[in-house]
Amino acid sequence: MKKLDKLILGSFLGPFLLTFIVVDFILLTVNMLKYFDEIFGKGLSFWIYAELIGYFVISISPMALPLAVLLSSLMTFGNLGEHFELTAIKSSGISLLRALRPIGVFVIFLSFAAYLSNNYLVPKVNLKTFGLLYDIRMKSPALDIKAGVFYAGIPGYSIKVNEKIGEYGLKDIIIYSHAGGSSGNLNMTLADSGRMEPFFNENYMKLSLFQGINYSEERQTRGIKEKPVEFNRTSFDTNEIVFDLNNTFKLNRTAEDAWSTNRSIKNISQIKLGLDSINTLLNDKLYQNYQSTESIYPFFTRDRKFEPPVDIAERKFIDDSVRQEKFRREEALKDSLDNLKFNTSKDTGAVLTENPESRLLSTSDKDAAITSLKSVKATSSRTVKESASSMSPVKGQVENKPTSGDTAVKSEPKIVLNAPRTAPLTDKERKEIDSLVVGRGIKQSAVTMALNNSRSLKNNFSIRKTEIENYKRDYRRFQIAWYQKYTQAFACFAMFLIGAPLGAIIKKGGLGMPVLVSIIFFIIYYMLTITGEKWAKEGLTDPLFGTWFSILCLLPFGLFFVRQARKDSRLFEPDFYLSMWKSVQNRIKVLRSKAN
Known part of the structure; x- marks a missing residue:
């Protein structure tokens, strides 16, 4: 490593550590103020609060790193420009991009470390934070009886x-x-x-x-x-x-398994599994809706099937196949364990009555079972015959009547059929039917029944739509949590592209102008991040675009500042804008003279 790289990197590391600690402390204070009334005044030990603060510090580090990189890089190159060190570097033939390289390489490694922290360390810390915070919330306040005030901290x-x-x-x-x-x-x-x-x-x-x-x-x-x-x-x-006071004022720790479904405690592989599970539930709900909707419209589906789309049917087939294979493997594992127990008991001379394969019927038991089954069948057939003989013949059925000559010999079966009517209805019949429909309120009952059915169908469809929307919203939130692990790491590099050239342009170090500019850009970054994630949660845009929205908006600014810093542009000096305005006025005068 050359002396120039040591100089620039050494001047960057000190402000970076300082600003990271300051920013982390500010974000920690903001986070602690959210839960101030819930976690303080419970009579907890110092180590409980220290543990909670340590968890908070690690969980908010991904948000503190971009701001620390922005502020420290801006201060570093602002100090170099203020003390004319950056001018000396450029006069020796070293370009600005070469001067940015040591800090850029450090920020790249820092972004990779931030990604590893977001994917592996932060989820575990969030799990412990949720559990400890919940336990502190559930703990009763410390026993502190004050004079003149009713104290209800002791239950009952x-x-x-x-x-x-x-x-x-x-x-x-x-x-x-x-x-x-x-x-x-x-x-x-x-x-x-x-x-x-x-x-x-x-x-x-x-x-x-x-x-x-x-x-x-x-x-x-x-x-x-x-x-x-x-x-x-x-x-x-x-x-x-x-x-x-053992259960009232002591801190009882909740098992960590209670928070296993929260997306904030999952890494990328676990989030992918969660996405697949939500997608399976969503696809099953859509498939069930198509299946149940077919019976609602019998007129339109009389001659055709109301089938779900091909992608939903294929996904349903795959999910069912996976479930069957999982069930088959579980049964095979269970049978193997049962066989192992049976063989072990056989070697020791013991008899396992709980093994299903050992529950075999003897020959006498089988014969008794067959005999009882035959008797049941005979009884049931005799009952059917008696019920059939007691039934009287109706129209359209076969009648067996004995002849008058011989009572022992029965006549041939005679089939009586009702011929369909082909003549139209008379005026009298129509009036009678109309009087029945109007007089007995059949029409009004039909309308009322139709309205009730319509309202019921509307409510069912609304409930199903709400369930599907909830599944889709959870799916989008899991996608956002997945992409955030990349965007929060890449934000460090984007903030470096903004801060370093801005420091070279401003040429002001210290905690004055750099802090102001850094806060402005960080607020812009935070607002754009919240806006993009909100669009993604509501389904207004794709979650991938929503999470990368702030980076895509700020990256052009960084490239623009790098271009202007290479030209030694004076973006923050009034003379630069006055000269630009004068050049625009002169060009307008030239155009007017040519037009005249």
Whole structure:
């Protein structure tokens, strides 16, 4: 590595580490303020908060890296330009692109490291962050009874103390007990003084009450004629109440499997599996809709099938084949395990009754089963014959009537058929049919039934449409989480293309102009990122374009700044724009003179 590369890279690393720590601290503060009321005041140890802060620092690093690269590269080349070091570099025959190379190579490696962090480290940290944050939220606040205020932190009790004496002393105590699921102030205890102190490693709290009265009343029933409820009043000199704080004020850690479906804790391979699962559910829902819709329109589907599209049918066939193969493998594995157990028990002389293959019928059992099956068939056939003989013949069926000459010999079967009517309806028949339709309200009933069916179909279609839209929205969100792992890493390089040439153009170091310009461009980048992701979530654009929208918008600015920096353009000096305006005016005058 040449001395020039060491000089430029050394002047970049210091501001980069400093700005990264500052930006990370600012984003950490913003994140902690979101959950301030939920995580503080719970009486947690320092190490719990340190663990949570460490998780937050790692999870927000992908957002802090682009801003740190932008600010540090702008400060580096601003300092080089302010101290005329960049001018000396150019005067020695070294181009600006050559001067940008050491930091550019570092930023490329940094982008690759950011991608690895987004794909492997951040998902695991997010998993632990979600679990710890949820446990802190569910934990009850620390036991802190204040004078003159009702305290309801202990489940089933409301405690009010008018005065606190020392660390454990209490005076003028009022306690409402709601233990046992009772509602209302039916159990009240008054005490002149008392002491509340923890014991057994602060897992339990003992409340000692002195000189008090306990009032207890049964709940009044709804009946007016019921007798009055029982009311008890008990006086005491000393009364002790023990509260179990083990499950109330201790932090219980939730298993990490509870967050296994969140896309923020998945790497790219797991996100692809999630996309395939969502696509399978979506395709099954669409296929079921086509199958169920066919029965809704019997008139239009009488002579043809309302079949789903080819791509949906093919996907359904593939998914069913995969399910069958998975089920077959599971059954084969189960059978192999059963055979292994059976062989092991056979070697040891034991008999496994739970093995399905060992449940074989003996010869006598088989004969008894066949005999009972024949008897059931005979009984059922006899019952069918008796029911058939008891039925009277109807029109259109075969009639068997005995002849008058011989009762033993039955006549030949005679078939009676109803000939279809070909004559049109008479005016009298039409009037009778119309009177039935109008008089009995058949037409109105038909219209009402049709309207009810239409409303029911509309509601069903709305529900199905909502389910399909939810699946599609989840699919798009998984795609956004997939592409974000690339865009957040590539944003470091895009910010370098903006910051380094801007520093060479501005030629101002320190924390003045560079900080202002960096904040402006980072706000633009953040707004464009949020806008593109929102478009992608709502389905207004493709998720790939939505996630890369901010990069595509800012990349031309970076290339433009690189071009202007190579020309030593004075973009941020008023003389540059005044000379440009004068040249435009002169050209307009020339064009007017030619026109005249």
